[in-house]
Amino acid sequence: MAKSNEPIVWSLFSAGGVLTALAAPALIVLLGFAIPLGWITPSFEHVDGLVGHWLTKLFVVALVSLGLFHWAHRFRFTLIDIGLKSLDTLITVACYGGAIVGTGVAVYVVWL
Template identity: 40%
Template sequence: MTEQKEKKYIRSHEPIFWGLFGAGGMLTAFLTPVMILITGLLIPLGIIDKGNFNYQTLHSFATSWYGAAIVLVLVALPLWHTLHRIFHALHDLGVKRGRDWQQVLCYGFAFAVSVFTFTILLQMF
């Protein structure tokens, strides 16, 4: 009988970052054209009243629980997408030495800004 070797699986944190990358990319792909349409065409042409985008209206939206959650998602996910892309672009450009500092820098910055956004939104309540 041949002896079967036990396979060792190395756990990776990479699927978490790929998930955040994909969600941020999808969000950016869907919302960027809409924001360009609204702020670049519909408001200047007078189709949408710009009174809907004044400070009081946007502040009351951001201070509601659902508005704060939406703002957090709109800030954090595209940021994770961007920094994950930067991290892999560094590797593609040949910056291979000590990838740990690159991960800490890219993902640490995305995490720090996400936490900062969360704390600012909490202070608005």
């Protein structure tokens, strides 16, 4: 049997799942509740310094990109499992291609 190259996409899927599970709830609490409801009131300089830092940008891009790869992998198998296996190549290109495009958009928005 041929060795599979699935580890590439599976590791991105896996990393996306872990990162999203860890970071998304914290970000939702922070950006969705804590700041809008005034539980914490960071200064403009503080927030500006944080979001302008290259590490923060890298984190945001990684979160968006790996999250998209997680979606791509899961969605690809969902479509195959509901009986669209004959379209495997198209589905694979569309799903992972979508994640790659999304990563590009994230880099553009965050960095450029």
